[in-house]
Amino acid sequence: MASITIRNLDDELKARLRVVAASHGRSMEEEVRVILAEALAKQNKPSGMGTRIHELFAAAGGVDLELPPRNTKARAADFDE
Numbered sequence: 001m002a003s004i005t006i007r008n009l010d011d012e013l014k015a016r017l018r019v020v021a022a023s024h025g026r027s028m029e030e031e032v033r034v035i036l037a038e039a040l041a042k043q044n045k046p047s048g049m050g051t052r053i054h055e056l057f058a059a060a061g062g063v064d065l066e067l068p069p070r071n072t073k074a075r076a077a078d079f080d081e
Contacts, residue, residue, distance in 0.1 A: 014028075021031035047055075 017028050017031060021028045024031060024034075026034070
């Protein structure tokens with residue numbers, strides 16, 4: 001396993017980390033590993049645009065739309081015009 005050193009860590013931030021770690025029953029080192037893993041897990045969720053749009057509007061509820069019948073046959077696109 002790899003190790004990292006964090007230099008110039010603000011004293012107040014370190015004190016807050018110590019309190020949070022203790023409240024979770026963890027060492028500061030373990031708390032940092034958990035925080036990093038959770039932060040990176042949120043970022044590494046690859047999703048398509050449709051999925052992202054669904055997530056944005058899911059709370060608003062859904063609607064069922066009635067699709068009109070197609071009266072004409074589908075045709076190929078013409079890009080020469």
